[in-house]
Amino acid sequence: MNINDVKKIAVLGSGAMGHGIAQVCIQAGYSVIMRDIKQEFLDNGVAKIKESLEFLVGKGKLAADAKDKALSLLSTTLDTKEAVKDAQLVVEAVPEIMDLKKSVFKEVSDACPADSILATNTSTMSISEIGSVVKNPERFVGLHFFNPVNRMKLVEVIYGDKTSDATADLMSEISKKIEKIPVKVLKDRPGFIVNRISAPNQALLSAILDEGKVPPQELDAMMKKMGAKMAPFETADFVGLDVFCHTLDYYAKTLSPQYKPGKYLSDKVAKKELGMKSGKGIYEWKDGKAVIDTSKTSEDLTPIHLLAVQINEAVKVWKEGLANSIQDIDDGVKYGMNAFAGPFALAAGMQPQQLADALNMLASRFKLDILKPEPEIIDGSFKTIGR
Numbered sequence: 001m002n003i004n005d006v007k008k009i010a011v012l013g014s015g016a017m018g019h020g021i022a023q024v025c026i027q028a029g030y031s032v033i034m035r036d037i038k039q040e041f042l043d044n045g046v047a048k049i050k051e052s053l054e055f056l057v058g059k060g061k062l063a064a065d066a067k068d069k070a071l072s073l074l075s076t077t078l079d080t081k082e083a084v085k086d087a088q089l090v091v092e093a094v095p096e097i098m099d100l101k102k103s104v105f106k107e108v109s110d111a112c113p114a115d116s117i118l119a120t121n122t123s124t125m126s127i128s129e130i131g132s133v134v135k136n137p138e139r140f141v142g143l144h145f146f147n148p149v150n151r152m153k154l155v156e157v158i159y160g161d162k163t164s165d166a167t168a169d170l171m172s173e174i175s176k177k178i179e180k181i182p183v184k185v186l187k188d189r190p191g192f193i194v195n196r197i198s199a200p201n202q203a204l205l206s207a208i209l210d211e212g213k214v215p216p217q218e219l220d221a222m223m224k225k226m227g228a229k230m231a232p233f234e235t236a237d238f239v240g241l242d243v244f245c246h247t248l249d250y251y252a253k254t255l256s257p258q259y260k261p262g263k264y265l266s267d268k269v270a271k272k273e274l275g276m277k278s279g280k281g282i283y284e285w286k287d288g289k290a291v292i293d294t295s296k297t298s299e300d301l302t303p304i305h306l307l308a309v310q311i312n313e314a315v316k317v318w319k320e321g322l323a324n325s326i327q328d329i330d331d332g333v334k335y336g337m338n339a340f341a342g343p344f345a346l347a348a349g350m351q352p353q354q355l356a357d358a359l360n361m362l363a364s365r366f367k368l369d370i371l372k373p374e375p376e377i378i379d380g381s382f383k384t385i386g387r
């Protein structure tokens with residue numbers, strides 16, 4: 001199959017991700033059928049797509065007739081077989097439950113055309129395991145969009161054990177057609193590229209909270225002063241401390257036990273102080289905003305420490321062969337995290353000694369070996385690897 005053969009896309013799930021994926025696909029001229037388990041969920045997804053397109057029209061970013069054309073390409077169904085029977089591409093965005101995803105793909109694989117490409121938007125689970133139930137695993141792939149889909153540019157195209165190059169290439173082409181920036185992830189490893197690079201900083205934030213010496217607002221104030229739109233502890237609250245801990249638990253099982261969430265965060269979750277959604281987490285939340293006292297900034301831990309951790313993990317990701325190039329790793333972080341630049345670009349101006357000292361200090365102070373500097377950080381070769 002080549003890109004011109006793809007005319008119809010089935011999107012399974014019309015929630016936060018599914019409706020966003022459907023929207024960007026109809027805007028690019030694809031015919032899309034969205035499937036959910038209740039009519040009200042589908043109606044809600046369609047309403048959100050309309051709202052988003054109307055917003056774009058109001059801003060002058062989309063012509064009114066382009067909006068009408070896009071909406072005319074959208075249909076819905078409550079039946080999986082109906083959704084996939086004539087779709088060349090199926091994108092699954094159902095809840096993050098392995099058994100559910102497997103049972104959905106089993107049904108899809110039996111009902112879709114023999115040459116269809118099947119993609120999962122899982123954010124954490126093994127692509128190979130989800131794809132183990134389909135008839136043609138060489139045409140099974142991870143297609144990891146970021147939230148909100150209509151604004152975030154990145155799509156990680158993830159290889160499972162059996163994904164063919166032709167499938168990954170075609171998904172990259174389609175990602176470009178729907179105006180996304182694809183980055184191929186060559187191995188099916190926890191966190192793929194982008195979330196993996198954030199993982200050790202998540203563990204560090206948890207350890208900082210447990211240590212209790214650096215008030216979260218002081219580190220966040222420093223990050224905001226440096227231009228961060230959303231600072232790290234604020235982001236944890238925004239995402240939800242339950243989700244934050246769930247992710248750490250997952251990395252504890254798959255990467256290293258040192259990722260286990262600490263007492264501060266576990267207590268918060270037990271008390272249902274989950275962040276924005278419950279009105280209180282690390283911060284109090286009012287009118288959708290965290291109340292953060294930014295009058296004092298941290299001088300002990302600074303953004304350099306967080307950056308050092310990110311660069312160190314990026315080196316590991318490169319060495320593990322997850323990416324085709326360091327440019328792909330930089331693009332992943334830049335467009336998947338809305339960062340100013342990627343870790344290798346930022347590392348170019350930094351001294352090896354400064355990074356190694358920061359990492360050694362963090363590893364010993366917080367008893368986290370996962371933060372120890374890689375040999376390439378110590379000898380400075382991180383500036384030339386992959387080039």
Ligand SMILES: NC(=O)c1ccc[n+]([C@@H]2O[C@H](COP(=O)([O-])OP(=O)(O)OC[C@H]3O[C@@H](n4cnc5c(N)ncnc54)[C@H](O)[C@@H]3O)[C@@H](O)[C@H]2O)c1
Pocket residue numbers: 012013014015016017018035036037038041092093094095096097104121122123124144145146147
């Ligand atoms: N929310 C995020 O920030 C984010 C980011 C990247 C990836 N993801 C991944 O995307 C997937 C979906 O996440 P979400 O945030 O959109 O979840 P969501 O809960 O908002 O939406 C999931 C939708 O799937 C529907 N559904 C349940 N069973 C179904 C079935 N058998 N067939 C069709 N639809 C079914 C649900 O009714 C719901 O509307 C998950 O795998 C998640 O890990 C989420």
